[in-house]
Amino acid sequence: MSAHARTVSGALRTEPPTVLDDEAVETILEHGSLELVGRLPSASNASFLATTTLDGVELACVYKPIAGERPLWDFPDGNLAGREYAARLISQASGFDVVPPTVLRDGRFGSGMCQRWVETELEQSLIDVVATDFDEPGWLVVLEAEDHRGDPVFLVHADDERLRDMAVFDSVINNADRKGGHVLLEPPGEDVVVSDNRTSLWGCDHGVTLHHEDKLRTVLWGWGGEPLRDEDVDRISALVLALDAELGRRLAPHLTRRELDALTARALILRSGDAMPLPTERWPVIPWPPF
Incomplete structure (x- = not known):
């Protein structure tokens, strides 16, 4: 392992950090040697903490094999791994940049x-339960x-x-499970520096997203009904254009035609309404448990 690399235990190194952009990180994730460290016991599907190493640089990662997914009656099409990958593609193409580098690859228990x-x-913590x-x-x-x-x-x-x-x-991808525990506040890197080395906010666990029916469940309702910001409109517009081009082709193996059409429709409706969505009484709007 390179002296520049972050160990899973978080041990500090004395040499200058290795700076990696997203493309380099995804190359390591996809082509590096994948070694499992242990199972993540709190996950509802088979999920493993692992390391992937390429050209002497090691990164910690999460590996979720498709074979370890539990069937979901309300998400019968495709698989959760494909939806997680799709969420990453959408995050990048739109400019929201809230999903960590994610790839599909083979591992010890197959593709995932x-x-x-x-x-x-x-x-x-950016999400909490407090006294009234x-x-x-x-x-x-x-x-x-x-x-x-x-x-x-x-x-x-x-x-x-x-x-x-x-x-x-989350409103765009119709996230049915934005728990507080799926919001990750990451401090600047110490050994391997990714992106711009600032405190970053990431979302994880996007397996139950992108359904064609409305299923938005989230703990982030605080801006409900407020106008979209200019940057929101710009990102949604970029997504709409991308869906009609390369992004749409890359998503097609992982989503049904109905789901792709619904994604475009949600983006257009959100942009034309020019406001954040409000909770509805038609389905539960807070995931359980919320953390």
Whole structure:
């Protein structure tokens, strides 16, 4: 292993970091030697912490084999790995940039999704449950509920522009499972530096997305009904154009024609409505559990 590489344990190195852009990361993920470290026990489908190494550079990653997916009655077409990969393609083509580098590749248990592992700031959270007397500026209330003792609490999230990017992205891809635990706040790299070495916000677990029926379930409802920002409109417009070109062709093996048409329709409706969606009473709008 290169002295520049981040180890899975997070051990520090004394040499200067290796700087990798997304293309380099995806090359390592796709073509590097994949070694499993252990299973992630909290995942509902078979998911493994792994490392992938190419030309002396090692990256930590998550490997989710298709063979380990549990069938879902409401997502009968394709597979979760393909939807996770599709979410990454959409994130990149639109400019939302909220999904870590993700590829499809073979591993010990067959073909599956491989995504760069994101080290998180465990002491920081942009989504929380607080007492109802909480009055800190910069936070938005999503709902009022009761804790295990029956005391009233608020589910809140930060009024953060990066989080808002994710909320718009989720509306576009019809994310049915944006839990708080699927929002990852990553500090600057120490050994292997990716992107621009700033604190980054990433979303993970996009396997239940892109259904043709409305299924948006998220903890990020704080901007519901607010006008879209100019950058939201620009990104949605870029997506619409891309879907009619190379992106549409790359998504076709992973989504049905009906799902692709619904994706385009959602983007156009969101752009023409010029506002963030509001919760509906037609289906549960908060994932459970929310974290």
